[in-house]
Amino acid sequence: MPEIVQNEPVRVRGDALQPLGVRVENVDLSYGANHVLKDVTLDVAPGEFFAFLGPSGCGKTTLLRLIAGFNQADRGRVLVGGEDVSRLPPWKRDVGMVFQSYALWPHMTVWRNVAFGLEERRLPRAQIKQRVAEALELVGLSHLADRRPSQLSGGQQQRVAVARTVAIRPKVLLLDEPLSNLDAKLRVQVRRELRDLQQRLGITTIFVTHDQEEANTICDRIAVMNEGKIQQVGTPLELYQRPANLFVASFLGAANILSGEVVGAGSDRAFRLGEVFLPIPPGATIPPGAKLVFRPQDVQITGKGSGAFSGTIVHREFLGAMTRYGVRVGGTEILIDAPFHAGDRLHEVGQEVAAMVAPEAMLWLAS
Numbered sequence: 489m490p491e492i493v494q495n496e497p498v499r500v501r502g503d504a505l506q507p508l509g510v511r512v513e514n515v516d517l518s519y520g521a522n523h524v525l526k527d528v529t530l531d532v533a534p535g536e537f538f539a540f541l542g543p544s545g546c547g548k549t550t551l552l553r554l555i556a557g558f559n560q561a562d563r564g565r566v567l568v569g570g571e572d573v574s575r576l577p578p579w580k581r582d583v584g585m586v587f588q589s590y591a592l593w594p595h596m597t598v599w600r601n602v603a604f605g606l607e608e609r610r611l612p613r614a615q616i617k618q619r620v621a622e623a624l625e626l627v628g629l630s631h632l633a634d635r636r637p638s639q640l641s642g643g644q645q646q647r648v649a650v651a652r653t654v655a656i657r658p659k660v661l662l663l664d665e666p667l668s669n670l671d672a673k674l675r676v677q678v679r680r681e682l683r684d685l686q687q688r689l690g691i692t693t694i695f696v697t698h699d700q701e702e703a704n705t706i707c708d709r710i711a712v713m714n715e716g717k718i719q720q721v722g723t724p725l726e727l728y729q730r731p732a733n734l735f736v737a738s739f740l741g742a743a744n745i746l747s748g749e750v751v752g753a754g755s756d757r758a759f760r761l762g763e764v765f766l767p768i769p770p771g772a773t774i775p776p777g778a779k780l781v782f783r784p785q786d787v788q789i790t791g792k793g794s795g796a797f798s799g800t801i802v803h804r805e806f807l808g809a810m811t812r813y814g815v816r817v818g819g820t821e822i823l824i825d826a827p828f829h830a831g832d833r834l835h836e837v838g839q840e841v842a843a844m845v846a847p848e849a850m851l852w853l854a855s
């Protein structure tokens with residue numbers, strides 16, 4: 489029996505949650521002629537908070553529904569806790585899904601909404617009572633058990649949806665953009681609560697979002713998806729620092745992605761952008777046709793010197809903590825983020841500046 493320690497200790501009684509891993513193996517799925525999931529392979533560790541992150545239409549919901557059992561793959565399989573569940577219906581999978589439109593029953597109280605799934609499963613009344621009370625306590629809504637959904641805020645409704653799913657004691661919790669209906673401030677609050685809840689329950693959780701900040705702040709690892717394919721799996725930091733390809737580099741945060749030509753040899757190599765030559769750090773391995781990738785904050789406006797190149801400021805956005813400059817360099821524009829400190833002066837549009845890219849920040853990506 490796991491004891492869950494937090495500010496308010498909550499004890500999960502009875503059939504305690506034992507986190508299970510999830511494995512998706514070589515899955516292909518089409519809707520008619522639309523090939524939506526393409527050879528998807530993925531491992532989510534027991535107890536992990538995992539995100540599917542990608543642009544609209546890339547297949548995130550389809551993949552989540554496949555794990556839950558609402559979609560069938562054309563090829564490949566799904567394992568939960570090492571067991572092949574590909575042929576099991578949703579209710580036999582130990583998996584609970586919170587849908588994007590969390591669709592609470594409007595005519596039922598919070599209590600009845602949470603009890604509903606348990607009544608469907610024909611649990612004994614005493615056990616239903618206990619589980620509903622626990623689930624509501626977990627999400628901090630015990631005091632609102634008698635309200636109807638229309639008498640709750642968006643964030644509270646969202647928590648009822650989570651309580652309803654948690655009450656059935658799934659071994660895996662699937663959340664499809666659960667915060668998308670909330671305003672910006674509430675999203676930040678509820679995402680912290682979700683993370684806390686997930687930690688307290690220790691439940692394997694997969695969270696779908698197209699918001700990278702959301703994925704970065706609450707998830708242990710992220711699978712970045714595009715056009716039905718997993719692009720990369722890693723921690724938020726790994727994805728940001730070592731993107732596997734140009735899509736990941738550009739999807740996670742701002743990036744300069746420059747096409748140019750490698751000229752010279754040995755320690756004299758440079759990356760030619762029109763008439764401008766950027767020195768290439770010694771020892772850099774550059775795949776054929778690679779583009780140069782670096783983050784705006786890894787470029788510094790400096791005096792002229794070795795390693796520096798010059799350009800003209802074409803736009804400027806003062807953002808408070810930093811200023812983002814657009815600088816025209818050899819026919820392309822690069823973004824430079826300069827931190828702002830009290831007393832600093834800003835550079836002006838039209839001004840020519842020298843800048844330098846931190847050599848360790850340069851990435852060379854061919855695709």
Ligand SMILES: Nc1ncnc2c1ncn2[C@@H]1O[C@H](COP(=O)(O)OP(=O)(O)OP(=O)(O)O)[C@@H](O)[C@H]1O
Pocket residue numbers: 519522524542543544545546547548549550551698
């Ligand atoms: N039931 C369906 N029948 C046919 N095509 C579908 C169906 N559901 C989804 N699709 C298509 O499959 C692709 C992937 O859809 P999916 O809902 O998985 O995307 P998503 O990544 O969840 O996007 P969003 O961020 O907008 O929710 C899209 O091209 C979509 O139009």
Ligand SMILES: [Mg+2]
Pocket residue numbers: 548549550
């Ligand atoms: Mg979706």
